[in-house]
Amino acid sequence: MNRIASLLLVPALLAAATPKVLSPAATVQRQIERFNAHDLEGYLALFAEDLEVADLPASEWGTRNKAWLRDVYAERFRTNPDLRASTEAQLVSGTFVIETERIRGRVGQAGPLDVVVVYQVKNGKIVRMWELRD
Secondary structure (H helix, E strand, O other), rough: OOOHHHHHHHHHHHHHHHHOOHHHHHHHHHHHHHHHHHHHHHOOOOOEEEEEEEEEEOOOOOEEEEHHHHHHHHHHHHHHHHHHEEEEEEEOOOOOOOOOOOEOOOOOOOOOEEEEEEEEEOOOEEEEEEOOOO
């Protein structure tokens, strides 16, 4: 009887040991949390290696990648110790998460920056990120 019980427990143990992939909304929320903690490596871990980043409409950013993201946010976290983001509104559609975000704590800026960010998330990683701002 113990052998049968052990065999029945194996699938449950395997399922518990298998890492769960976050939903698109949970992935984006975790990225906001890591941003607010200024945890650069935790933040970057939520982005795919072949990440595409763009500013819409197209501007001086052009299309960027994860290496660019590392350089930019390492500097932003270093020079803006009070930098924080909050989600003001969110819409989720399949692999897309569209958020209105408010960025506070930018050195030399009097007020917050409101941006719309479109994320595409696949397998728990942000693969595309488009930012729209005035």
